[in-house]
Amino acid sequence: NKQVAIITGASRGIGKEIAFQMAEKGARLSIIGSSEEVHKTKSELEEQGYEEVLAYTADVSNENEVDQVVEATKKAYGKVDILINNAGIGDFKPIEEVTVEEWRRTYDINVQGVFLGTKAVLPIMKSQGFGTIITVASDVSRYTIPEGGALYTSTKYAVQGFMGSLAQEVRKDGIRAGTINPGMVDTYFANGKQGDPEKAEWLKVHDIAEAVVYMALAPNHMVIDEMHLHPLIQNYPR
Ligand code: NJP
Numbered sequence: 001n002k003q004v005a006i007i008t009g010a011s012r013g014i015g016k017e018i019a020f021q022m023a024e025k026g027a028r029l030s031i032i033g034s035s036e037e038v039h040k041t042k043s044e045l046e047e048q049g050y051e052e053v054l055a056y057t058a059d060v061s062n063e064n065e066v067d068q069v070v071e072a073t074k075k076a077y078g079k080v081d082i083l084i085n086n087a088g089i090g091d092f093k094p095i096e097e098v099t100v101e102e103w104r105r106t107y108d109i110n111v112q113g114v115f116l117g118t119k120a121v122l123p124i125m126k127s128q129g130f131g132t133i134i135t136v137a138s139d140v141s142r143y144t145i146p147e148g149g150a151l152y153t154s155t156k157y158a159v160q161g162f163m164g165s166l167a168q169e170v171r172k173d174g175i176r177a178g179t180i181n182p183g184m185v186d187t188y189f190a191n192g193k194q195g196d197p198e199k200a201e202w203l204k205v206h207d208i209a210e211a212v213v214y215m216a217l218a219p220n221h222m223v224i225d226e227m228h229l230h231p232l233i234q235n236y237p238r
Contacts, residue, residue: 002052003027004077005216006070008060008117009087011037013187013194014136014212017205018084021213023050030054030073032087052077060087060113061105070120079128082216083121085114085135088155090190092148103151110155114162118177122170131175132216135163136208139183139230167225176223178215182208183230201233 005022009015011033019031023045029052031038042055054076058065074080088110091102114135125131140149141156160179167177185208186192186199194205207229215224 003081003217004030004073004079005082005084006030006032006073006080006117006121007084007086008032008113009136010041010055011035012041013189014182014185014205014208015084015086016041017209018086018212019045019053020048020050021206021209022082022216023048023053025213025217027082028052028077030056030069030077032056032058032060032069034059034087059109060085060117061108063116066113066116067120070117070124074124080121080124081131083117083131083133084212084216085117085133086212087113088136088138088189090152092145092152092190094148095150098151106151106155107158110152111158111162114159118166122175125170125175126173129174130220133163133166133170133175133177134212134215135159135177135179136212137163137179137181139181139228139234139236141179141181142228143236145236164225167223171223174220178223178225178227180208180212180215181226181228183228183234201231203229203231 005027007015007019010019010031038055042053045053056069058069137159138156140153141160163179184202186202187194211227
């Protein structure tokens with residue numbers, strides 16, 4: 001009885017590593033990215049001997065595209081055990097330089113994307129009587145960042161509220177929902193480059209992926225509402 005996991009934002013960074021670690025645990029995967037890179041992740045997984053991988057180029061903020069992926073996953077594997085809402089974007093600049101377009105796009109992906117993925121899997125999970133929904137939010141959903149973080153931070157606060165309320169709403173259906181809140185992680189996030197020597201002391205993708213896998217595969221009677229992880233060097237007031 002292999003677990004079936006849908007992972008968004010698996011082209012690179014944290015989501016890609018989650019895909020590898022879930023595959024290693026024997027899960028059957030359905031991975032999503034907005035770019036063609038997601039198919040590269042699939043090839044790399046296959047090279048490692050992980051054959052049960054569906055890959056989709058889809059925008060998490062697009063209702064039809066998300067619905068299609070979830071439907072296709074259910075059709076191929078017969079169930080959906082786990083949804084990992086990981087896709088997210090962020091750019092840091094003074095608020096008066098943020099355009100309405102950037103504001104909307106960030107909310108569309110970081111907040112509406114979480115809503116749409118969740119909305120699409122819920123009827124399946126409810127009919128199964130089980131399921132686990134994990135959202136990669138952020139450590140910044142518990143405090144503020146000094147400069148340029150108002151837009152990004154606000155989306156992650158929103159997601160935190162959404163997931164907290166959702167967890168209570170779906171508990172009666174046997175469904176678990178929780179957030180993982182990372183601090184600075186060495187990825188491509190915010191126009192970064194993974195492996196940049198300047199980020200040597202940041203968390204690594206495997207640190208977060210291990211935590212996500214632990215949450216996702218925890219025994220059914222256990223709920224992990226939230227996990228906060230940040231590098232030792234990161235010391236914001238909390
Ligand atoms: O970032 P990155 P991370 N539809 O840029 C995908 C949170 N976080 O791994 O679109 C579907 O390396 C994109 O794929 P593609 C952060 O907020 C991070 O760090 O094909 N997918 C890529 O696979 C986010 O929620 C840090 O290029 C879309 C992936 O998302 C999560 O961690 C700190 C998409 C992004 O990979 C993963 O980010 C923190 C769309 N519309 C929270 N748009 C950190 N790194 O320091 C993007 O507090 N993707």
